[in-house]
Amino acid sequence: MRDYESAVGNYLRRRLYPLSNADLDDLVAETFTIVWRRFDAMPSDAELPWIIGVARNVLHNAQRSRHRRIAYEGAVRVHGDSPSTEDIVVADARVRHALEALRADEREVLLLHAWDGLSVADVARVLGVSTDAAAVRLSRARHHFRTHFDEWDES
């Protein structure tokens, strides 16, 4: 567990930053509780991407719960996109601009590779797609990222 604790904590921190420390710790605990419960399903040759996949589901559930809570409170809100993690925490304006310009699926595959350090094969396992499909997505995402990154320099 300790082997993957940092990877899971940082994965969550990158995508729901800035969680309070207590929130982050709680999501990490929830992730490993599910990992423990479903341990027999974990592939022995791909433990980390499988655990990251669990953390991804925990994160999505937490976001849905938050949205339900907001709806329950009955507040009047303008619908629109939620701020993305990179929109909030990336200090480099060129990087921020390029990330904001990507589609959500492109951004996800790129950050799994660049920030979480996963190989193409592991990215494929996290997303539940073939390695070829992940490679195509990553290549496309890198190309678009570079294009938008260079756009900022030219502007």
Next chain:
Amino acid sequence: MRDAFEALVREDPASATYHHPDPVSLAARIVATGRQPSLPGRFRLAIAGAATASGLVVVGLVAALSTAPALPQLAFAANPTTFAAAKTAEGTAATAAPSPTRPIEGTFGPGDSLASAYQLMVPASGLAATMALGDALGVVGTIGGYNGTVFTETSATGARVVYDTTTGLAQWRFQAGSASGPSPAKLATAIARQGWGYTVTIGSTTAANPVVVDGSTTTLSVHVTVRDGHVIAATGPAFVVAGLTNYRLRSPTAALAALSATQPTTASSVVLSWSAYTLADHMEWLLPTFLYHGHSGDRAWTGQSLAVQTATIKGTNG
């Protein structure tokens, strides 16, 4: 591509190594709530090692006066296993037998000390909070927002302030963009001017700086990234202290003595602090907690436990 990709990697917001602050409680929660299948290999060994350690650690350190007048009935919205709450009868010191899968819990009787719990409210206007923070940090520009819960102000140089109420406790964020950010001291001054109900001392290095409420240190913090003497990014909580309740507690010194006397381990320090919790009515509270450090043999450990009585916290609203 190399430059763009390297720039992206450098902006990793989680470049520091994450460690759960209380691995013993984490392991205890995992093995207590999850199914326990047959485990091969090193994962089983890691869990077993952590769980065995948890059997040596006190995770409940609770004190309150049952006859204390007008204690509010509070209920946790989150999974109560996120904190270590004692389940034994109030007013008695009690422990359970060590077990590989169950941590020891202790309940301590009331003492003479009074500790405060603070109800926290979101500042009345997110837009006003955003603009006030922007003014204090020299960020003046375009106002934006998301869903009515997140407000931003972005300057022409890319400097940005964000005010976010989508998490339980409202958060503010700052990033310097291409401009030179403020000094740590200026940031601390700017925070003090916001009327957020807390103060913080910010040093000259990248760090999480503890938030102080009413003179009391909390487990909340303002995270600051510093480069070349300038703050390039920062984030912290935003709240107004709306209510105050006093709980009667055993003093940290007495708690430390009780810990050391009743447990097969050595507690070297117990400090009373305050931690933020979301209760069932979605209200945010700073509740008194004990932060303790110690060791069992050559194994160091830390813990955090609510210092208010479990029955009082659960109430009827949950």
